[in-house]
Amino acid sequence: MQIESIQDWQTIEFQNGLVFDKSNPKETIKFSELVLEAYLNRQSLTQQGYFKYPGIFYNKETGQGSPFFYFTNGVAASEVSINRWTGEVKVLRTEILMDLGRPINEAIDHGQVTGAFVQGMGWVTTENLFYKNGRLLSNTPSTYKIPSVQDIPRVFKCHLIDNQINIRNVRASKAVGEPPLLLAISVWSAVKNALSYYKPKSSVAKLDKPVKLKIPATQEQIYMKMKELTP
Structure with missing residues (x-):
C-alpha cells in the first residue's frame, strides 16, 4: 500500500485490525505489520498539536484580566x-x-x-x-x-x-x-x-x-x- 500524499489519508480505513484503502479494499495489511513497516523505514507515527484557549489574558500591573478559561x-x-x-x-x-x-x-x-x-x-x-x-x-x-x-x-x-x-x-x-x-x-x-x-x-x-x-x-x-x- 503506497501513500504518497495527504489526500490519500482521507481514504484510509482501519477495521478489525486491518488497514486498507477504501478505493481498493481487497488490498489490506495488518495494523501491526504497517507499524513495523513504518518503523523499519524510519517513518514517524506520532502527531502533535497545540490549542490556545481564546480570551486568556492577565495584566500583572493592574491585577486584572481573565487568566483562566473556566474554573472546576x-x-x-x-x-x-x-x-x-x-x-x-x-x-x-x-x-x-x-x-x-x-x-x-x-x-x-x-x-x-x-x-x-x-x-x-x-x-x-x-x-x-x-x-x-x-x-x-x-x-x-x-x-x-x-x-x-x-x-x-x-x-x-x-x-x-x-x-x-x-x-x-x-x-x-x-x-x-x-x-x-x-x-x-x-x-x-x-x-x-x-x-x-x-x-x-x-x-x-x-x-x-x-x-x-x-x-x-x-x-x-x-x-x-x-x-x-x-x-
Missing part, C-alpha cells in the same frame, strides 16, 4: 476518628460535591474524583519525605506510605452537579484530573479540628488556642501532638 469547583466534608493511644487516623465519612459541567462519561468522572481525593489523602496524612545530606531516604514502600484500600473513607460519596452552563469547553464538560486532589485538605482539617478538642481526661471542651499541624499529618506527628497537649 468542588467542596468536600470529611469526618475522622483518632486513636488516642497510637495517633492512628481513620476517615469515617467523606462527601464530595463537584461541578464538572456536563460529564462526557459520568462513571469515569466519579473514578477520577474519588481517585484524586484518595491520592490527596496520602499527600496530607502519610506521604512524608525524609532527606539526609541531600539524599532522599523515604524512597521505598516501607518508608514512603501511600494510601491503601483500608485507608479509603468508610462512607465515601461523590455527587456531581448537573451544570450545562460551561458551553465554552468540549460538550460543556470540565477538566477533572487534578482539582479533586486538593479536596483532601478536608481530612487534614478534620484531624486538626479533632485535636483541638483533645483532652487526656473526660473533658471535651475545645482548646483556647488553635492546634498547629503540619502537612502531612502523619500518625507519628499526631501522637506527638497529643502528648504535647497532655498537661
Whole structure:
C-alpha cells in the first residue's frame, strides 16, 4: 500500500485490525505489520498539536484580566476518628460535591474524583519525605506510605452537579484530573479540628488556642501532638 500524499489519508480505513484503502479494499495489511513497516523505514507515527484557549489574558500591573478559561469547583466534608493511644487516623465519612459541567462519561468522572481525593489523602496524612545530606531516604514502600484500600473513607460519596452552563469547553464538560486532589485538605482539617478538642481526661471542651499541624499529618506527628497537649 503506497501513500504518497495527504489526500490519500482521507481514504484510509482501519477495521478489525486491518488497514486498507477504501478505493481498493481487497488490498489490506495488518495494523501491526504497517507499524513495523513504518518503523523499519524510519517513518514517524506520532502527531502533535497545540490549542490556545481564546480570551486568556492577565495584566500583572493592574491585577486584572481573565487568566483562566473556566474554573472546576468542588467542596468536600470529611469526618475522622483518632486513636488516642497510637495517633492512628481513620476517615469515617467523606462527601464530595463537584461541578464538572456536563460529564462526557459520568462513571469515569466519579473514578477520577474519588481517585484524586484518595491520592490527596496520602499527600496530607502519610506521604512524608525524609532527606539526609541531600539524599532522599523515604524512597521505598516501607518508608514512603501511600494510601491503601483500608485507608479509603468508610462512607465515601461523590455527587456531581448537573451544570450545562460551561458551553465554552468540549460538550460543556470540565477538566477533572487534578482539582479533586486538593479536596483532601478536608481530612487534614478534620484531624486538626479533632485535636483541638483533645483532652487526656473526660473533658471535651475545645482548646483556647488553635492546634498547629503540619502537612502531612502523619500518625507519628499526631501522637506527638497529643502528648504535647497532655498537661
